[in-house]
Amino acid sequence: MKNWGKEYGLINLTHLSYSDRHIHDQLVDGSLIRLTAEVVMSGATYRRLPPWERAAAKAFAVGMTVDKAVVGGQAAARLWGLQTLTIENAVACYLPGKKVPKSPRQWPEGVVYRYGYLSARDIREFHGIRVTGLISTVLDIARNDGLHAAVVVIDSARRQWESVTPEYLHRELEALQRRRGVPVFREAIELSVPNSDSAQETRARLILHEANLPEITSIRPQVRFNRGKSGRYYVVDFLINDRVIVEIDGRSKYKTDTPDQLETALLAERDREKLFTNHGYTVLRIEPKQLDAVAGAECEFLQLVRAVLHKEATAA
Known part of the structure; x- marks a missing residue:
């Protein structure tokens, strides 16, 4: 300790x-x-x-x-x-x-x-x-x-x-x-799983588990995507149905010392997302507050997942 x-x-x-x-x-x-x-x-x-x-x-x-x-x-x-x-x-x-x-x-x-x-x-x-x-x-x-x-x-x-x-x-x-x-x-x-990267990632996974959406056939945490032959790779928070990437964005993610460092981080994130979309994946970027349930209704996270899965199904 x-x-x-x-x-x-x-x-x-x-x-x-x-x-x-x-x-x-x-x-x-x-x-x-x-x-x-x-x-x-x-x-x-x-x-x-x-x-x-x-x-x-x-x-x-x-x-x-x-x-x-x-x-x-x-x-x-x-x-x-x-x-x-x-x-x-x-x-x-x-x-x-x-x-x-x-x-x-x-x-x-x-x-x-x-x-x-x-x-x-x-x-x-x-x-x-x-x-x-x-x-x-x-x-x-x-x-x-x-x-x-x-x-x-x-x-x-x-x-x-x-x-x-x-x-x-x-x-x-x-x-x-x-x-x-x-x-x-x-x-x-x-x-529990051995490879959850954050408390909010765990929370999102549990919300999906308890919702028991019939459209979901698989949820894979911490999935690795290789970047060609360079040996470099990206890891996403989790992947739904092998098609929908979910990333939980914490506020500390873009904390940098200078504006130039912030711009570099944002450009790298944009390139990362472009790689996923170019390969046919849907990227769902979630803020922790969207995991909060609203009285008498689903949290915004679940609503977004439902909408994306519906869109995926109708486009198939």
Whole structure:
């Protein structure tokens, strides 16, 4: 596990002496910001971080300051370096064993304690903080955040670590049969793949799976397209019916240092799409917000897929 505290220069105020007055001066002038009541970091560094890294810094800061608690849920998954479906509003923590947390009125700001038995074998300690182990982390997510969130984390773990296979996950679950969330965990294993490239890609795949559109005969994630004899290739997020390419565009995709770099990136993307269309493929480019469901209606992503598949069928 990455040492997020060192990575972002987190400072524990309880370890400072009175002579470290300059730290307090920086808090006053805004150069440092508080992640928790006791942990601070550079405000400039924090503002440069993408949201998920800000959440990782916050989760690590909580881990630095809780006395006995163990960081769990999506916060723990993020500290493990795994992608998550959402960014939580509060860092979930457990007390080891059968200990019961204090009244919610006494919880630190930005922390929520969850109730449940946590054995010593389910706890890992890294860089001075405690987090739940991988299996307990996913089970916690399956129980509290749902199927899609659990699949996202499993997809990410399978992509990073070859040892995390469906067989391994099912075997580890055998000892947890009586825990809440096990059925959801098992379903998430069956829906997971080893080569999903992002949380939004996983989410789009699950939306298609649950829609069960009769027009769809196959969905292949991370399909590779060779670029002639050069040995170079493109990889697309997934391919529907071997004809429709779906690409999920994250906001960070075109982050560049200069306008010239941005123009180069956009031209390369245009050339990539031209190669696909010249070979008869339909390219469907989706933004994450188009995956959001609208009350009483399908999400825009599903509507677009239906329209493209209908067009493909009528043109055949």
